[in-house]
Amino acid sequence: MRRRSFLTALALAGLAGCDTAAGPVTSGFGNRLRIPPLLDPPVDASGVRRFELALRRGQTEFLPGRPVDTWGINGTYLGPTLRARRGDRVAFAVANRVGDPTTLHWHGMRLPAVMDGGPHQVIAPDSIWSPEWTIDQRAATCWYHPHPHEQTARHVYRGLAGLFLLDDPDAPELPRQYGVDDIPVIIQDKRFDQRGAMIESFDGTFGLTGDTVLVNGTLGPFLDITTTRVRFRLLNASNARIYGVGFADRRTFQVIATDSGLLPAPVDADRVVLSPGERLEIVAEFTPGEQVLLRSTGDTSDGANAIERGDFDLVSLNAEPRLRQVPPVPAVLSTEPPIHPAPNARVRRFVLTGFEINHRPMDLTRIDEVVPAGAQEIWEIDNTTYTHNFHIHDAAFRVLQVNGAEPEAYLRGPKDTVYVPKLAKVRLAVRFGTHTDPRTPYMYHCHILRHEDQGMMGQFVVVAPGTEDGVSRQLPAPA
Ligand code: C2O
Ligand code: CU
Ligand code: CU
Numbered sequence: 332m333r334r335r336s337f338l339t340a341l342a343l344a345g346l347a348g349c350d351t352a353a354g355p356v357t358s359g360f361g362n363r364l365r366i367p368p369l370l371d372p373p374v375d376a377s378g379v380r381r382f383e384l385a386l387r388r389g390q391t392e393f394l395p396g397r398p399v400d401t402w403g404i405n406g407t408y409l410g411p412t413l414r415a416r417r418g419d420r421v422a423f424a425v426a427n428r429v430g431d432p433t434t435l436h437w438h439g440m441r442l443p444a445v446m447d448g449g450p451h452q453v454i455a456p457d458s459i460w461s462p463e464w465t466i467d468q469r470a471a472t473c474w475y476h477p478h479p480h481e482q483t484a485r486h487v488y489r490g491l492a493g494l495f496l497l498d499d500p501d502a503p504e505l506p507r508q509y510g511v512d513d514i515p516v517i518i519q520d521k522r523f524d525q526r527g528a529m530i531e532s533f534d535g536t537f538g539l540t541g542d543t544v545l546v547n548g549t550l551g552p553f554l555d556i557t558t559t560r561v562r563f564r565l566l567n568a569s570n571a572r573i574y575g576v577g578f579a580d581r582r583t584f585q586v587i588a589t590d591s592g593l594l595p596a597p598v599d600a601d602r603v604v605l606s607p608g609e610r611l612e613i614v615a616e617f618t619p620g621e622q623v624l625l626r627s628t629g630d631t632s633d634g635a636n637a638i639e640r641g642d643f644d645l646v647s648l649n650a651e652p653r654l655r656q657v658p659p660v661p662a663v664l665s666t667e668p669p670i671h672p673a674p675n676a677r678v679r680r681f682v683l684t685g686f687e688i689n690h691r692p693m694d695l696t697r698i699d700e701v702v703p704a705g706a707q708e709i710w711e712i713d714n715t716t717y718t719h720n721f722h723i724h725d726a727a728f729r730v731l732q733v734n735g736a737e738p739e740a741y742l743r744g745p746k747d748t749v750y751v752p753k754l755a756k757v758r759l760a761v762r763f764g765t766h767t768d769p770r771t772p773y774m775y776h777c778h779i780l781r782h783e784d785q786g787m788m789g790q791f792v793v794v795a796p797g798t799e800d801g802v803s804r805q806l807p808a809p810a
Pocket of ligand 2: 437438723725
C-alpha cells in the first residue's frame, strides 16, 4: 500500500550493531493500530458473566523480526478489553503464570475491598484468584493492572494492563462499536536498547521515562477511520509520563467522559492532559479522505518537571474516501447529581512530600483513615514538592479547586485520579463506596509508579457509620 515503513531499515541498522544507548525509535506509522481483543462473555446459567484471565510471560515484536521479552494477559503484551453492564454479576478466574507473586487491581471499580486486587490480595505464582462482585456504577472506562507491594512499576511496564468498559442501559446513545467507532488508546512510554529489548530502570525521582511511545502496544501506529465521528477512550497507562493529547491541526473535539463516568454535557477542547491512571473519552469528527495525527505535546512552562515535557506522535488517522454517518453527541450526557458534600462535611488533609503522604511511608499493617460507608467528604491534597498525582480506590470524586480556581471544564466530571502539579493544592469532593470491611483496606496513592512503589500510599477502611471509633488501626503483618 501507499504507507511506507521505516521499521525494516531500523531493524537492520540495529542488527549491524553498535552498543551505544539507543535513541527514540521512530517508525513512520507503518503498523496498524493493535486493538486489544474484546472479552464480553455471555451470562451463564447461574446469571454470572465469567472472565478468564491468564497473566503470563511471552515475547512481543514491537519491531518486526525482533521478539523481546514481555508480560501479557491472555496474550504476550497488555490484556483484553473487558466489557460488562451495570447490574451484571461478574466473576473472574485470574491465573498467575508470571512466576512472581502479583495482584490484579480493578482501577475505577466500586467493589468490596477483598475483591479490589490491591497489595493485600496477593496471587501466588501458579495459583488462581477468583474475585466476584456486582457492577453497581454508571458507564465508565475503567482499567486493570497489578498492584503488588513495591513492584507495581515493573509489572505494569512489562505489559500487564487492560481496559474494563462499563456500559449502562440508561446512558445516552454514543459511538460504541468497539474497534470501529469506539477506539481504545492506551498510551505508554518505553525505552528500548539496541537489541529492541525494553530497558528497565525504575529508580531516580520519577522512575522510568521512555523516549518512545506505544499505543495499545503498537509502535508507530496508523488507524483507518471509517465513520464521521469516532470516540477515543484515552488511558495513560505509563509509569510516570504526563501527556497533553490533541490533534496536529489543533481541531476541536468533544470531551464526553472523565475517569469515572460521563460529563453532564460534552465539553469542547483542543488539548487534554492525562497523568498516569487517568482516562478521558473524546469524540472527534472526520472528513472523507483526510489524514491527521493524534499527538501529545508537552508542557513548556518553567514549572514543568521532566515527566511533563516531551512531544510524541501517537496515531496517524487516515479517513477513508467514504465515511459512515455517526450521529452527533447528545447535548445532555448524564443527569447524575454532582458529588456535593454537606457544608459541615469532614475535611481530611494530605501533604505530599518527596515519596510520602503526610510524612509517613506506606505500611501494610497501618490503617491511616477510617471512613463511614457512603460518606461525602472534602479531601485536600497539598503538594509541597515536585509533580505528583492522587488516586483513591473505590471512591469517585469531583475536583472542586486547583490552586483556588475551578478546574478546566473538561475535568469537572466524576473522577478517581487527579493530576497534582508541582506545589499545587487540589481540593476534592469525594463520595465513598458502601461496601464495609473494617479489616481490609483500600488504597490512596500517587499513581506515578515509582512513587507508589517507594511508599507514597496510604490505606483506608470503609466501615458502618457510627462504628469508626471502635476500628483497630493495626493489621497483622502479611504472611
Ligand atoms: Cu491504578 Cu491503586 O491503582
Ligand atoms: Cu485504583
Ligand atoms: Cu508522586
